[in-house]
Amino acid sequence: MSELVPLPEAVRVALSERPRSVLIDTAALARVRERFDDTQAQALGKYLEESQSPNTLRAYRSDWIGWAAWCAREGRQALPADPLDLAVFLAAAAEARTEDGGRWAFAPSTLERKAAAVAAVHAANGLSSPTRADVVRLTLRGIRRSRRAQPKRKRPVLLHTLTELLAQLPEPGWPTEPARRRDALVLLVGFAGALRRSELATISLDDVDVQTDPGTGEPVLVIRLPVTKTDPTGAHQQQVVLPRGQRPDTCPVCAHVGWTELLEFATHDEMRTHASEHREQPTVHRCHSFQGTALSDGTGRPLFPSVSKHGRIAATAMSGRAVAELVKRYASKAGLDPDLFSGHSLRAGFATQAALGGASDREIMRQGRWTNPRTVHRYIRVANPLEDNAVTKLGL
Incomplete structure (x- = not known):
């Protein structure tokens, strides 16, 4: 399940008329074209699109489609958004299950990204973000607190x-x-x-x-x-x-x-x-x-x-x-x-295998370009859970 509701035809048509990035203020670009020639306007549009990575743009666009679809179905306004509408949308998404009904459809981190996408589109259009409202912030906090779970880490390639x-x-x-x-x-x-x-x-x-x-x-x-x-x-x-x-x-x-x-x-x-x-x-x-x-x-x-x-x-x-x-x-x-x-x-796999081979924290961090030692220590604990573990000194 990738979206909360199917995408209505009206929303699909509207999105096809937008530029590739949802983070571009089309109204502002229209004003640019009134004052400058097409080459200058195209240059501005190009660099606005390049301001975010393709992966971020792809995720934000998908999230915005889901939000716009929900608003179309519920008769709500996607832009600018009412904070209460966004809070209800996030709560409904938090309750959604996969098609087999066995798992939650969206992780808390995914819901936070959806909220960030809505905030980013508002910012790109010169509007205040609905995510700053208490009702949205508290809803996300409640989702995080009620859905605590150990992250499922993929197996390292040793x-x-x-x-x-x-x-x-x-x-x-x-x-x-x-x-x-x-x-x-x-x-x-x-x-x-x-x-x-x-x-x-x-x-x-x-x-x-x-x-x-x-x-x-x-x-x-x-x-x-x-x-x-x-x-x-x-x-x-x-x-x-x-x-x-x-x-x-x-x-x-x-x-x-x-x-x-x-x-x-x-x-x-x-x-x-x-x-x-x-x-x-x-x-x-x-x-x-x-x-x-x-x-x-x-x-x-x-x-x-x-x-x-x-x-x-x-x-x-x-x-x-x-x-x-x-x-x-x-x-x-x-x-x-x-x-x-x-x-x-x-x-x-690199970090875990390097730890098994006796590489120091500094060596692992340098090659992997990690800046937080705690990230590297997680891999070291996987490689050798008893290293620097005080329980080995208890004499059990």
């Missing part, structure tokens, strides 16, 4: 799990070779880089540099993250460094070499011929002399594009949701329950 997932990659050859090489790199970079699924989806070939480890003389991958959950504008220029792996099949640098080698072919036929002639999987490292790829040419080509079942590589990047589905798909192939895994399993 090193042995990662090996199982990699073992399920397609056989070498055509037309599965592009997906095999890309998917191997997704899993290895997501795990070793402690990356979120949204971060993986935004990396371009221009964001990957090849440098040399002064200690070993081996190449390392330096991946700049254009935007992250905690740095949505890229102001802090966050990056992760991935060294050579111990084995070729778990080496992120080797996986990058293999993937970019395929991408460098100019035509689909050349790519297919190469894949057909090189069906043997390398048993030695391929990254010793790797100096980078000419594809890092400033054009912003995605590192992880979509790949069809016929081996055709798209010009557009795979989505964050596709990354999560990839992890679930390989978990299922490995005989694991896909519902226990998600895109976050790679990031959680």
Whole structure:
């Protein structure tokens, strides 16, 4: 169940006439067009849309549709909203169940996001937010207090799990070779880089540099993250460094070499011929002399594009949701329950495996770009619940 009520036709038509983002004041843009030319107005609209991440816009738009649909059914006004109407809407949504009646349809965090979406649309249109009213704030507080539950965390992909997932990659050859090489790199970079699924989806070939480890003389991958959950504008220029792996099949640098080698072919036929002639999987490292790829040419080509079942590589990047589905798909192939895994399993797996390997809090936080030690400590408790536990000193 994704919406509280079906979307009425009148609301559907009205929404189709709005811009992609619900956070744009269309009336203000109309006034801009009266004073400035179309080019200037389009530039303003473009950067207003870019003010929020695509995931936030997608979620807010979905939430606004649900609110507008409810208002249409109940004969209420969505914009500007009456705080009491919004409180009743949130309370009704909190009581909604899934179609099978077994679970709540919306978590408290989802309801808070719905309220935030309504507030954001009001702010974008120069209106005061109904969420500031006591009736809305107290309703959300009551929902949180009455619906306390332990968050259901997805299972981390540990090193042995990662090996199982990699073992399920397609056989070498055509037309599965592009997906095999890309998917191997997704899993290895997501795990070793402690990356979120949204971060993986935004990396371009221009964001990957090849440098040399002064200690070993081996190449390392330096991946700049254009935007992250905690740095949505890229102001802090966050990056992760991935060294050579111990084995070729778990080496992120080797996986990058293999993937970019395929991408460098100019035509689909050349790519297919190469894949057909090189069906043997390398048993030695391929990254010793790797100096980078000419594809890092400033054009912003995605590192992880979509790949069809016929081996055709798209010009557009795979989505964050596709990354999560990839992890679930390989978990299922490995005989694991896909519902226990998600895109976050790679990031959680890094932190847990690093803690098991004896990495310090500082080392884990640096690679995962965590700023709150309590977040890292949750992973450490999963890895070794008795570490620094005073009960071990009781002599029981």
